[in-house]
Amino acid sequence: MRYSALFKEELLENVIPFWEKYSLDKEFGGYFTCLTETGEVYDSDKFIWLQGRQAWMFSYLYNNVAQKDEWLKIAKKGIDFLIKHGMDADGNFYFSTTREGKPLVQPYNIFSDCFAAMAFGQYAKATGDKEVQKLAKQTYLNILDRKDNPKGKYEKSTGNRPLRSFALPMILSNLVLELEDILSEDEIQQTIDFSVKEVMDTFLQEENGLIYESLNPDGTTSDSFEGRLINPGHGLEAMWFMIAIAERNNDTQLINKAVKTMLNILDFGWDKEHGGIFYFLDVKGHPTQQLEWDQKLWWVHLEALVALSKAYLHTKDDKIWAWYEKVHDYTFKRFPDPENGEWFGYLNRQGEPHSSLKGGKWKGCFHVPRGLFQCWKTFEKIEAEGIQE
Amino acid sequence: MRYSALFKEELLENVIPFWEKYSLDKEFGGYFTCLTETGEVYDSDKFIWLQGRQAWMFSYLYNNVAQKDEWLKIAKKGIDFLIKHGMDADGNFYFSTTREGKPLVQPYNIFSDCFAAMAFGQYAKATGDKEVQKLAKQTYLNILDRKDNPKGKYEKSTGNRPLRSFALPMILSNLVLELEDILSEDEIQQTIDFSVKEVMDTFLQEENGLIYESLNPDGTTSDSFEGRLINPGHGLEAMWFMIAIAERNNDTQLINKAVKTMLNILDFGWDKEHGGIFYFLDVKGHPTQQLEWDQKLWWVHLEALVALSKAYLHTKDDKIWAWYEKVHDYTFKRFPDPENGEWFGYLNRQGEPHSSLKGGKWKGCFHVPRGLFQCWKTFEKIEAEGIQE
Numbered sequence: 001m002r003y004s005a006l007f008k009e010e011l012l013e014n015v016i017p018f019w020e021k022y023s024l025d026k027e028f029g030g031y032f033t034c035l036t037e038t039g040e041v042y043d044s045d046k047f048i049w050l051q052g053r054q055a056w057m058f059s060y061l062y063n064n065v066a067q068k069d070e071w072l073k074i075a076k077k078g079i080d081f082l083i084k085h086g087m088d089a090d091g092n093f094y095f096s097t098t099r100e101g102k103p104l105v106q107p108y109n110i111f112s113d114c115f116a117a118m119a120f121g122q123y124a125k126a127t128g129d130k131e132v133q134k135l136a137k138q139t140y141l142n143i144l145d146r147k148d149n150p151k152g153k154y155e156k157s158t159g160n161r162p163l164r165s166f167a168l169p170m171i172l173s174n175l176v177l178e179l180e181d182i183l184s185e186d187e188i189q190q191t192i193d194f195s196v197k198e199v200m201d202t203f204l205q206e207e208n209g210l211i212y213e214s215l216n217p218d219g220t221t222s223d224s225f226e227g228r229l230i231n232p233g234h235g236l237e238a239m240w241f242m243i244a245i246a247e248r249n250n251d252t253q254l255i256n257k258a259v260k261t262m263l264n265i266l267d268f269g270w271d272k273e274h275g276g277i278f279y280f281l282d283v284k285g286h287p288t289q290q291l292e293w294d295q296k297l298w299w300v301h302l303e304a305l306v307a308l309s310k311a312y313l314h315t316k317d318d319k320i321w322a323w324y325e326k327v328h329d330y331t332f333k334r335f336p337d338p339e340n341g342e343w344f345g346y347l348n349r350q351g352e353p354h355s356s357l358k359g360g361k362w363k364g365c366f367h368v369p370r371g372l373f374q375c376w377k378t379f380e381k382i383e384a385e386g387i388q389e
Numbered sequence: 390m391r392y393s394a395l396f397k398e399e400l401l402e403n404v405i406p407f408w409e410k411y412s413l414d415k416e417f418g419g420y421f422t423c424l425t426e427t428g429e430v431y432d433s434d435k436f437i438w439l440q441g442r443q444a445w446m447f448s449y450l451y452n453n454v455a456q457k458d459e460w461l462k463i464a465k466k467g468i469d470f471l472i473k474h475g476m477d478a479d480g481n482f483y484f485s486t487t488r489e490g491k492p493l494v495q496p497y498n499i500f501s502d503c504f505a506a507m508a509f510g511q512y513a514k515a516t517g518d519k520e521v522q523k524l525a526k527q528t529y530l531n532i533l534d535r536k537d538n539p540k541g542k543y544e545k546s547t548g549n550r551p552l553r554s555f556a557l558p559m560i561l562s563n564l565v566l567e568l569e570d571i572l573s574e575d576e577i578q579q580t581i582d583f584s585v586k587e588v589m590d591t592f593l594q595e596e597n598g599l600i601y602e603s604l605n606p607d608g609t610t611s612d613s614f615e616g617r618l619i620n621p622g623h624g625l626e627a628m629w630f631m632i633a634i635a636e637r638n639n640d641t642q643l644i645n646k647a648v649k650t651m652l653n654i655l656d657f658g659w660d661k662e663h664g665g666i667f668y669f670l671d672v673k674g675h676p677t678q679q680l681e682w683d684q685k686l687w688w689v690h691l692e693a694l695v696a697l698s699k700a701y702l703h704t705k706d707d708k709i710w711a712w713y714e715k716v717h718d719y720t721f722k723r724f725p726d727p728e729n730g731e732w733f734g735y736l737n738r739q740g741e742p743h744s745s746l747k748g749g750k751w752k753g754c755f756h757v758p759r760g761l762f763q764c765w766k767t768f769e770k771i772e773a774e775g776i777q778e
Contacts (some may be wrong), residue, residue, distance in 0.1 A: 043612075156495050157493065158495060294737075348738065355680075360678065361678050
C-alpha cells in the first residue's frame with residue numbers, strides 16, 4: 001500500500017472512529033479523554049487543553065478532509081464547553097474542570113489557552129462564527145500578554161536563575177499559522193520572526209546542533225537540570241513547524257537548517273540499544289530528574305514521522321529516507337491498536353506498552369490524528385512527484 | 390551471617406563511607422546530593438529537604454551508633470547551611486538553593502520544613518545547642534500553623550474538590566517522636582492522637598484495608614486520579630511509624646492493626662509478574678497519571694523491610710516472615726552496589742537500574758542508612774530472643 005493510503009486509512013478508519021464512538025459526553029458536553037484500551041471512560045475530569053485539542057481536530061478535519069456535519073457537531077461540543085466552563089473571569093483558561101464544568105485546577109500556565117485559541121480559530125474558519133473568531137483573537141492576545149510570566153502567581157522559582165523556555169516560541173510558531181485568517185499580515189510576520197529567531201538562532205545551539213528546553217536569558221546554556229534537558233520529540237515537532245513556516249515564506253535556507261537539526265536530534269535521541277526515541281535526555285549524559293526519561297511515547301514518534309516526511313518531500317535526501325523508514329517501522333509495529341482502535345501511548349524502554357490507556361490527562365484526540373493527517377498529505381505530494389512508494 | 394550483622398556492615402562499611410567521601414561541599418558548606426554511580430558530583434544545586442535529611446542522619450548516627458566527632462562535624466555542615474541559607478524571612482524553608490545558597494525554588498510545601506525540624510532536633514540532642522533546639526521547636530510550630538494550607542499561594546487547586554492529604558499526618562507521626570525531648574508531653578500526645586487517628590481510622594479504609602493518599606474532607610474516598618491513588622511504599626513506611634508509636638505507648642492493638650495493614654498493602658502492591666513493589670497504583674486498577682508507576686524504588690523496599698522486621702519482632706508470625714524473606718531477597722539482589730558503595734535507586738519494572746545515580750533531587754543520604762539502621766537494631770532484638778537468624 002502507498003504510504004498516503006496507509007495514513008489515510010489509519011486516520012479515518014482506526015483513529016477518528018474511536019473518538020467519535022467513545023469520547024462524547026452526551027450529558028454535560030465536551031469530551032471524555034480518559035479512555036481505556038477498549039474505549040471505556042475510567043475518569044470523567046475534563047482537561048481543558050485536551051478539550052481544545054479535540055475541538056480543534058474535528059474542526060480541522062471538517063476544513064481539510066470533508067465537510068461532514070457530524071464532525072462539526074463534535075467540534076461544537078468542545079467549543080461550547082470551552083466557552084461555558086473553560087475560562088476564569090479574566091479570560092484565562094483553567095487547567096481542568098469536573099465533568100460538569102466546575103473548575104478544578106487554576107490557569108497556572110498558558111497551554112490551555114493556546115489550544116483553546118487554536119480550536120476557536122479552526123471552528124470560526126469552519127462556521128464563519130464571528131463571536132468565536134473574536135474569542136480566538138482575544139485569547140491569542142491574552143497569551144502574548146502573559147508570555148513573559150506565563151505561570152503568574154503560581155511561579156515557584158525565585159528570580160535567581162531566570163530561564164527562558166523553549167515551549168513558548170515553539171507553540172507560537174504553530175499557533176500563528178493556525179490563526180492566519182484572523183491576524184493581520186503584520187501581526188503574523190512579527191510572531192513568525194520572533195518565534196523562528198528564538199527557535200533557530202537561540203534554542204538551537206550551534207555547539208551541538210541540538211534544541212534546548214531552557215536557556216539563560218542571554219541565550220547561553222545553563223548547567224542545571226532544566227538547562228541540560230533535551231526533549232527530542234519537542235525538537236522534532238518544532239522542526240516541522242519551521243518547515244511549515246518556510247513553505248509559506250519560500251525559505252529554502254530555513255528548510256535546510258531544520259532538516260539538519262532533525263538529523264542531529266535523531267542521532268542524539270535514538271535508543272541504540274532498544275530502538276525508539278527517548279522521552280528526555282540530559283545533554284551531558286547525566287541522570288535526568290524525569291523518571292520516565294527512557295520511555296517511548298506515541299507523540300514523539302508521530303512528530304518524528306511528520307518532520308521526516310516533510311523533510312523528505314523537500315530534500316529527497318537518502319539519509320532522511322533511511323531515518324524515515326527506521327522510525328516508521330518502529331512506530332507501526334508498536335503503537336497502533338488495530339483491534340480496538342487508536343494507538344497505545346506509553347511504551348517502556350523495551351518497546352512494550354506499560355499502560356494500555358488510549359487517553360488520559362496528557363493524551364487525547366490530537367497527536368495521533370494530526371500526525372496521520374500530516375503524513376497522509378505529505379506523502380500525497382511525494383507520491384505525486386513519483387519518487388517513493 | 391546474622392541479619393543484624395549484615396545490616397550493620399552494609400550501613401557502616403558500604404553506605405555511610407560513600408556520603409562521607411563524596412557529599413561534602415568543602416567550599417560552600419552543606420552537601421552535594423547529585424552523585425553518580427561512582428560518587429562524582431553531576432549537579433551542585435542544594436535541595437533543602439535533602440540537606441535536612443543528611444544533617445539529621447549524621448546527628449542520629451552520633452546519638453545512636455557512636456559519638457564520632459567526624460559525624461558531628463558532618464552534621465554541622467548541614468545545620469549551618471540550613472540556618473544560613475535555608476529559610477525565607479518568615480522562617481519557611483525553600484525547596485532548593487544554588488550551591489552557594491541563593492534561593493532557587495520557593496517554600497511551596499512543608500516537607501523541607503519537616504526535615505529541617507528533624508535535623509535541628511537530632512543535632513540539638515547531640516550537642517545540647519539551645520539555639521538549634523529553639524529552631525527545631527519554632528520550625529515544628531510553623532509546620533502546624535501551615536498544615537491546613539501547606540502550599541499557600543502556590544496551591545493550584547480551586548476549592549471545588551478539596552482533598553485531605555495522607556502525607557501530613559504520616560510525617561507528623563514520625564516528627565513528633567523525633568522531637569520528644571523538645572515538646573511537652575501534652576504537645577506530643579496531642580500530635581500522636583491526631584496522626585494515629587488520621588492514619589489508622591481515616592486514611593486506612595475499612596473496605597479494602599488499604600491506605601489512600603487523598604480523601605474527601607469527610608473521610609470518604611474520591612473517585613478521581615488523586616483519590617484513587619495508592620502509594621504502597623508510603624503506606625508501609627507509615628505502618629512502622631505506627632509501630633514505633635505503639636511501642637512507646639504499649640499499644641498491642643495498634644501493632645496488630647498496623648501489621649494487618651502491611652499485609653494488605655503488600656498483597657496489593659507486589660508485582661506478581663516481575664517481583665518487587667510498585668511505586669504507584671490506582672485502587673480500581675485504572676491507569677495512573679504517574680508514568681513511573683511500575684518502577685521499583687529503593688526507599689519503598691527499605692521501608693518494607695523496616696516495617697516487616699518490626700512486625701516480625703512483635704508477632705513472630707510466619708506469614709510476615711515469608712514476606713520479609715521475599716522482599717529481602719528481591720532488595721539485596723538488586724539495589725546495593727558493593728563495588729562503588731551506596732544503593733541504586735531506580736529500577737524498571739523488570740528490576741534493572743534505569744538510572745545509575747546514587748543521589749539526585751529525590752534521593753540523598755536518608756532512606757538507605759535509616760532503613761539499614763532500623764533493620765540492624767530490630768534484628769538485634771529478634772536475635773536476642775533467639776528466634777531467627
